[in-house]
Amino acid sequence: MKLDDQKLFKFLKENFSIEIDENYIAVPPQTLSVGSDLIIECEPISLNTKPQRRSQRRLNSFECKKLRSILYHSCRVQDSVVTETNYLKTLRPYPSAGGRHPLELLCLTEGMKDLENGLWYFDPYKITLCKLDAPVGFTEHIFSLSAKLLENPAPPVVLLSVAILERTLSRYKNGLGLIWRDTGNMFSTISGIAQQHELESCQLGFSFEFQNANILGLKKEDVWITGGLALGVAER
Structure with a gap:
């Protein structure tokens, strides 16, 4: 797990038991191994989104390979x-103010067709889902x-965006608004890719739920x- 700062790694290490599961590498399934290299082949995805997209509130299970592709192409x-x-x-794949990301x-995950229930961390460098032992x-x-x-x-599936504030605020002193914009950029990109896999999405207002931060053991200022x-798959 390679990060530009150690805060998230320290938090994960202190609060979760991390287990890397190589069965859930978040890359498209078409791969070719050549010697010690792993060449990833994937078809390009068109970002032509639906002209009248609506958030869907009743979402059903789907295949893990779609989640893997979404994470690969978006994050x-x-x-x-x-x-x-x-x-x-x-x-x-998505923009961030000053490239701070x-x-x-x-x-x-809960009730996925071929993925264990639980909490996962997406490692954007290794492009891998890491299984976490979540707090009770x-x-x-x-x-x-x-x-x-x-x-x-x-x-x-519920995706949670976790912001390491120092990455942005160390350059932009009053940059909290930029972090909210980055969240919108990331989720918009994920939603667009999800549509290409015939999946729908709906944003959830977790941002101001102090109880969430309390359960995670996070300090608001960090x-x-x-x-x-x-x-998920929208119920028609």
């Missing part, structure tokens, strides 16, 4: 460079809150949960 680190100020600046992604009651709380917000049964996104 992976494509390139990185160390700046003059010794900051690791990354290039990802303060967001990390947690993935909660955490996933249940998030899915219960999701069902309440959607006014429907809980979705099979790390925030800035939003949630439900994913």
Whole structure:
């Protein structure tokens, strides 16, 4: 797990038991192994979204390969460079103010067709889902809150954006608004890619739920949960 700062890694290490499951590498299924290299082949995805898209509130289970492709095309680190100020600046599919990319992604799953229930961390460098041992009651709380917000049964996947504030605020002193914009950029990109896989999404208002931060053991001034996104197959 390679990060430009150690805050998230320290938080995960202190609060979760991390287990890397190589069966859930978030890349398209078409791969070719050549010697010690792994060449990833994937078909290009058109970003022509539906002209009259509507948020869907009743979402059903789908295949893990679609989730893997969505994460690959929307959130992976494509390139990185160390700046003059010794900051690791990354290039990802969605834009971020100053290239700071303060967001990390947690993935909660329940009732997926071929993916274990639980809490996962998406490593954008290794392009891998890392299984986490969540605090007691955490996933249940998030899915219960999701069902309440959607006014429907809980979705099979909830994505949580976790912002490492220092990444943006170390350059932009009054940059909290930029972090909220980055959250919108990331979720909009994920939603657009999801549509190409015939999946629907609905944003969830987790940003100001202090109870969420309390369950995670996070301090508000260091790390925030800035939003949630439900994913699934819409019930027609």
